[in-house]
Structure formats: C-alpha cells, structure tokens
Amino acid sequence: MTQGIAIIPADESHIAAVWTIFQEVIAAGDAYVFEAGTTLDQFGAYWFAPQFHPQVALLDGEVVGSYVVKANQPGRGSHVANASYMTASAARGRGIAGMMCEHSLRYAKSLGFRAMQFNIVVATNTVAVRLWQKHGFRIIGTSPGAFRHEQLGYVDAHVMFRELDDIG
Amino acid sequence: MTQGIAIIPADESHIAAVWTIFQEVIAAGDAYVFEAGTTLDQFGAYWFAPQFHPQVALLDGEVVGSYVVKANQPGRGSHVANASYMTASAARGRGIAGMMCEHSLRYAKSLGFRAMQFNIVVATNTVAVRLWQKHGFRIIGTSPGAFRHEQLGYVDAHVMFRELDDIG
Numbered sequence: 001m002t003q004g005i006a007i008i009p010a011d012e013s014h015i016a017a018v019w020t021i022f023q024e025v026i027a028a029g030d031a032y033v034f035e036a037g038t039t040l041d042q043f044g045a046y047w048f049a050p051q052f053h054p055q056v057a058l059l060d061g062e063v064v065g066s067y068v069v070k071a072n073q074p075g076r077g078s079h080v081a082n083a084s085y086m087t088a089s090a091a092r093g094r095g096i097a098g099m100m101c102e103h104s105l106r107y108a109k110s111l112g113f114r115a116m117q118f119n120i121v122v123a124t125n126t127v128a129v130r131l132w133q134k135h136g137f138r139i140i141g142t143s144p145g146a147f148r149h150e151q152l153g154y155v156d157a158h159v160m161f162r163e164l165d166d167i168g
Numbered sequence: 169m170t171q172g173i174a175i176i177p178a179d180e181s182h183i184a185a186v187w188t189i190f191q192e193v194i195a196a197g198d199a200y201v202f203e204a205g206t207t208l209d210q211f212g213a214y215w216f217a218p219q220f221h222p223q224v225a226l227l228d229g230e231v232v233g234s235y236v237v238k239a240n241q242p243g244r245g246s247h248v249a250n251a252s253y254m255t256a257s258a259a260r261g262r263g264i265a266g267m268m269c270e271h272s273l274r275y276a277k278s279l280g281f282r283a284m285q286f287n288i289v290v291a292t293n294t295v296a297v298r299l300w301q302k303h304g305f306r307i308i309g310t311s312p313g314a315f316r317h318e319q320l321g322y323v324d325a326h327v328m329f330r331e332l333d334d335i336g
Contacts, residue, residue, distance in 0.1 A: 035243040075203040076316045141309015141327045148244040159309045
C-alpha cells in the first residue's frame with residue numbers, strides 16, 4: 001500500500017483534475033483508445049456518468065488517479081464488470097494503479113458483479129499487462145491489430161478476464 | 169443466395185417490423201444480451217442510431233431480418249467493426265443470416281473498416297458459431313460464464329474475429 005493514498009467516489013469538483021490526467025494519458029497514444037480532440041464536455045459526460053461509478057485516488061488531497069467500473073454488456077452480460085484506470089505521470093511508480101485495481105475488484109464485487117473483463121489491453125503495453133496479471137487477470141484472447149498505436153501502427157490488443165470469487 | 173431477398177438501408181418506416189423481430193429474438197434469452205423490458209423507444213434509439221448503419225432484409229417486400237454495423241471501439245480501436253444480426257423466426261432456414269453477414273462484411277469494408285469482431289457470441293448457440301465460422305470468423309477467445317442464458321444459467325461467450333482483407 002502506498003502511504004497517504006485515499007480512494008474515494010469522484011464528484012464534479014474532481015472533473016478538471018481528472019481531465020488533466022486524461023489528456024496526459026491519451027497524448028501518448030499507446031494505451032487508450034481515446035484520441036486528442038475529445039472535449040472536456042464529452043469526457044465529463046462519459047467518465048462521470050453515474051453508471052460508471054467514477055473514483056479518484058488522492059495523494060495528500062491531490063487527484064493523482066481515477067478509475068471507473070461499469071457493466072461490460074447490458075442485460076444478460078451485465079454480471080461481468082469492465083473497468084478503466086488512469087494515473088498521473090508525475091505519480092507513477094508508487095503503486096497507485098495497482099491500488100486502484102484492487103479497490104475496483106472489491107468495489108465491483110460489492111456491486112454484485114461476478115467477474116471483470118478488460119476488452120482492449122494494448123499488447124505492447126507490457127507494464128499494464130503484467131500489472132493486471134499480478135492482480136489475477138489472465139489473457140483469454142487477443143484481437144489482431146485492434147489498436148492503432150501512435151508510434152507502432154496497428155498492434156494486437158488482449159482481452160483479459162478474472163472471476164471475483166476470491167475477492168472479499 | 170436466397171431468391172427474392174433484398175438488403176437495403178433501414179429507415180423509420182421499418183422500426184415497427186424490426187421491433188417485432190427483436191422482441192421475438194430476445195424472448196428466448198439464449199443469444200442476445202438484451203432482456204424483456206427494453207422499450208420500443210430505447211430499442212429504436214439504439215438500433216436505428218445513424219452510426220449503427222441499420223439495414224433490413226426484405227422478402228417480397230416484408231422485413232424478415234435486420235443488422236447493424238458500427239465501430240467496435242472509439243478512436244484508436246475504431247478500424248475494427250462490430251455487427252449484430254436478427255432474423256424473424258418464420259423466415260429462418262433460408263440463409264438470410266448468412267446473406268446479411270456477407271452483406272455486412274462488404275459494407276464494413278466499404279466504410280473503411282479493416283476487420284470485424286463479435287464480442288459476445290453465446291457458446292451454446294452452436295448454429296450461430298458455425299455460421300460465423302463459415303463466413304470467415306474464428307474464435308479468438310472465450311469469456312467464461314459471460315452470458316446468463318435463460319435456460320442454462322451462466323454459459324461461456326466467444327470473441328470472434330476476421331480481417332476484411334479478402335472482401336471485395
């Protein structure tokens with residue numbers, strides 16, 4: 001656990017700070033599907049939608065990360081959660097993404113989800129792939145060339161999955 | 169090819185007929201994530217959204233099927249298409265689903281997509297799995313228990329994929 005980190009539900013007062021992290025994350029073009037050109041209003045309506053259950057990670061009161069958890073499919077697929085995570089570059093290397101992942105697994109379990117699936121984990125983002133594996137996810141499939149990487153062109157994307165049976 | 173079948177872009181005049189097929193398809197609870205309780209307004213706003221490019225299959229002028237094709241992900245994942253198909257039960261066994269699939273592959277190619285992915289093909293729906301395989305899709309992964317089947321409970325769902333390189 002990282003000292004001084006608190007993860008709490010996000011509210012409108014956090015939008016500007018999360019937006020700054022989002023812009024930083026998408027600028028690299030190597031991990032997230034969103035591209036430059038997404039507006040603050042579009043982002044806010046998406047990430048802060050109530051059914052996304054947005055959370056923020058605070059370090060000494062400052063927003064250093066955010067995640068969302070939601071149903072991966074409607075109706076008959078809605079018992080499987082999906083989550084997305086972002087960490088401020090200045091705060092990386094402190095285990096914040098891992099903390100958010102653990103938090104999201106417990107939170108998803110408390111919301112009644114039975115499993116969690118990531119649909120498009122960029123295969124070249126090996127740091128992320130290893131982090132999710134460390135937190136119990138396994139690669140259950142790979143979509144060939146499904147991500148257009150800013151530097152590398154079309155690269156593979158993994159589908160990663162874990163049950164939540166072991167989550168307390 | 170089935171005699172007398174035409175596939176054309178859907179417009180508002182087709183909503184009622186497609187809605188009837190949709191209700192029939194979801195009543196079984198064995199293939200589609202949508203559940204009973206979806207309203208006509210919700211369905212119309214979803215299936216007939218412009219970015220879904222809705223199409224209908226007509227047999228002697230009557231709507232016997234419908235499909236949509238859209239980007240499976242935004243931005244850096246938007247070169248992979250996703251499609252959904254429905255056939256009226258009274259018109260099954262005539263190859264209409266296969267015709268719609270072929271049509272959707274050519275249409276997706278014409279829209280600039282490089283590949284097509286299905287995210288949640290119910291594993292117990294072996295007729296559909298074999299049909300998509302016949303049309304060039306392969307199973308690239310399986311989400312354990314990701315579909316809540318009306319009769320069978322939680323069953324696996326396949327991710328199926330094909331490139332569009334060979335489509336004219």
